Amino acid sequence: MWAYPRSGHWWDTIVPDFTPLQFMQNFRVSSESFEYNCSQVKHAIGRRNTNYRLCVPIRMRVAIAIWKLATGGEYRTISHLFGVGLSTVFICVQEFCNTVIKVLLPIHIRFPDAEKLLEMATFFNNRWRVPQCVGAIDGSHIPIIAPEDYPRDYFSHKGWHSIVLQAVVDGKGFFWDVCVGYPGSVHDARVLRQSHLWEALSDGELLGQNKVSISGCDVGHYLIGDPAYPMQNWLMKPFSDTGRLTPEQHTYNYRLSSARSVVEMSFGRLKGQWRCLLKRNDCKLELSKRIALTCCVLHNICEEHSDNFTEEHPDRTLNIEPPVQTLTERANTEGADIRAALMMHFNGGNE
Structure with missing residues (x-):
């Protein structure tokens, strides 16, 4: 009543x-x-x-x-x-x-063990011919309303308040590590250094279990990222294009961009399916963090159940299609060798 x-x-x-x-x-x-x-x-x-x-x-x-x-x-x-x-x-x-x-x-969303790492590395190598790679890392900005505390810290270079969603995906587009909540003004490299992922991988034990010899260099598993990230033994990034790159370095950059497109496409599917991440949430900061994390879990569940969701009118929404998608298709047939460029990286090339 x-x-x-x-x-x-x-x-x-x-x-x-x-x-x-x-x-x-x-x-x-x-x-x-x-x-x-x-x-x-x-x-x-x-x-x-x-x-x-x-x-x-x-x-x-x-x-x-x-x-x-x-x-x-x-x-x-x-x-x-x-x-x-x-x-x-x-x-x-x-x-x-x-x-x-x-x-x-x-x-x-689980950290892989040695057996899972080997499986992911095999998938990356078979699809993009990038040996020993087990994941692609990137960050994405999630719009939020200006928080009550330190609102200027959350104002990103994109021109609005946001939090950073850092994610690592495997070759199939599944998230296997997620860190969300850092203010939008924080650089991607700083987010990585302050995340638990940095602590978990910096000692080299997890990704160094299954090393293989590539052109005389013992290479363990590693992640790939864009130029914003620092280069580590377990984190590879493209060579800086100074206009003097060798053919091997161009091949390496091309292969890296092809393989790294998987994380951009995963973010595209994540935000295309869970539209609350595309526009400013009318909720407080802590709930915004939990919502973003929940959407990442739901993304993996939908991928596991093969949910083939497609936007009915993609031309009326934001363009979330990654520009390097065609590189993935070309990488399957392109036959250039990446081994020389990998050896350069592990021997001290391109910091």
């Missing part, structure tokens, strides 16, 4: 009649991925009916959260759509994000 009457006609009547394609187009996840998320979080965010009030069912709670993440819609709009209170929408989003980070993140 104290609850404001609302209509849940859309969720109760329209959504159950969705075809699999319609469900994918509306929620941006397949019904299989949706049901998987429900089954994994139901014990943490599920509620029971009481003598005074009916609870919001688990499937609706997950649907509300996924709708918010997939569309970036306002809380009030989602409240009207699902026929629930404004505070209910906010609670569903918060609880879902907290549960995904606690329950699903350790399952779907």
Whole structure:
């Protein structure tokens, strides 16, 4: 009697009649991925009916959260759509994000072991002919509202307030390390040096387990990044184009750009599917961080379930197609040798 009457006609009547394609187009996840998320979080965010009030069912709670993440819609709009209170929408989003980070993140975003590293290196080598590479690293800016504390630190070079999402992906586009939350004004190299990834890889033990001889040089596993990152034994970047590069160095840069396109395409799919990352979130800083991390976990889940989501009208949205995508296709047939350039890098070339 104290609850404001609302209509849940859309969720109760329209959504159950969705075809699999319609469900994918509306929620941006397949019904299989949706049901998987429900089954994994139901014990943490599920509620029971009481003598005074009916609870919001688990499937609706997950649907509300996924709708918010997939569309970036306002809380009030989602409240009207699902026929629930404004505070209910906010609670569903918060609880879902907290549960995904606690329950699903350790399952779907994991540091690889020696066997997994070998598998990833084989995939990179077979697809792009980049031996011993196990991942591509890059950073992306997530728009946020200006925080109350130190707002100038979060004002990025792009002209708006943001936080930095640093991610490492394998050759298939799965995130296997994510760091999110540093202010938008922080340089990518500094984010890397202050992240747990730097501590985990700097001693060389993890990536140095399966070394191979390349042109007389023992090379362990390594990541690849853009010129903004510092060169390390476990982190390779392109040669600086001074106009005097050798043919081997040009080949190395070309191969590196081809392989590194996988992280740019992963960011493109991430932001294309979870639109809340494309525009400024109407929530506070800490929740923005958890939302970005949750979307990365959901990205891996959707990739594992082979969700082939495509934007209906890509020309009406931001162009998120990486410009180097064609390099990936050409790299499969191009036969130039990268070994000489790798040897130059490990023998002290191009700092």
